[in-house]
Amino acid sequence: MNSSLPTTPIVFLKPSTAYVINEGSIRIPKNCQELHHEVELGVVIGRKESSVNENEAEDLIGGYVIALDMTARDLQSKAKNSGEPWSIAKGFDTSCPVGNFIPKEALPNANSLDIWCKVNGQLKQKGNTSDMIFTIPHLISYISQYFTLEIGDLILTGTPEGVGPVKSNDIIEIGIGDISKASFKIE
Numbered sequence: 001m002n003s004s005l006p007t008t009p010i011v012f013l014k015p016s017t018a019y020v021i022n023e024g025s026i027r028i029p030k031n032c033q034e035l036h037h038e039v040e041l042g043v044v045i046g047r048k049e050s051s052v053n054e055n056e057a058e059d060l061i062g063g064y065v066i067a068l069d070m071t072a073r074d075l076q077s078k079a080k081n082s083g084e085p086w087s088i089a090k091g092f093d094t095s096c097p098v099g100n101f102i103p104k105e106a107l108p109n110a111n112s113l114d115i116w117c118k119v120n121g122q123l124k125q126k127g128n129t130s131d132m133i134f135t136i137p138h139l140i141s142y143i144s145q146y147f148t149l150e151i152g153d154l155i156l157t158g159t160p161e162g163v164g165p166v167k168s169n170d171i172i173e174i175g176i177g178d179i180s181k182a183s184f185k186i187e
C-alpha cells in the first residue's frame with residue numbers, strides 16, 4: 001500500500017458486530033465508495049493472559065481461521081490524512097467475515113501457509129504467512145502488553161499484496177491452500 005514498513009505492529013480493533021460467518025453477506029458501509037478486500041490469517045486465542053513474551057505466546061493459540069479485514073479504503077485514507085482513528089473504516093458492521101475454526105493441532109505449520117482471495121472467480125491475492133512483517137508470536141506478545149487477551153479473541157495478522165475494490169453482488173472467496181475455504185457476497 002506504498003506505506004513504509006512499520007517498526008511495531010499497527011493495531012486497531014473491530015467490534016464483535018463485525019463478524020460474518022461463512023456464506024454470509026457483507027454490507028457496504030454508509031458513505032463508502034471504495035470497499036476493499038484484505039485476506040488475512042486469523043489467530044483465535046484459546047487462553048486468557050496478558051503480558052506474555054514471545055516464547056509463551058504459542059500457548060495462547062487455540063486455533064486459526066481464514067478471514068477478511070474488509071476496509072472502507074476511502075474512509076481510511078480520509079481518517080489517515082486528518083489524524084483520526086480508523087474505527088469506522090475498519091470496524092463497521094460485517095467488516096470481519098471469517099471461515100470455519102481450525103484447531104491449532106490441525107495446522108502445525110501456521111508460519112508457512114498459502115492464503116488466497118478470489119473475487120468473482122479471479123485470483124486477486126496470494127501470499128504466504130512466511131512473508132508476514134511480524135511473526136504470530138511477536139504479534140501476540142506485542143498486543144498482550146496492552147490488551148488482556150481472552151478466549152475467543154481473534155487477531156488478524158496482516159494482508160499480502162493485491163488488495164482491491166469490490167462492488168455489490170461480487171462474490172469473495174478466501175482460503176488457506178486447499179485446507180479451508182469460505183465465501184461471501186457483497187450486498
Ligand SMILES: O=C(O)/C=C/C(=O)CC(=O)C(=O)O
Binds near residue numbers: 071
Ligand atoms: O497504511 C495503510 O494505508 C493501510 C494499512 C492497512 O489497512 C493495514 C492492514 O490492515 C493490513 O496491512 O492488513
Ligand SMILES: [Mg+2]
Binds near residue numbers: 040159
Ligand atoms: Mg488488514
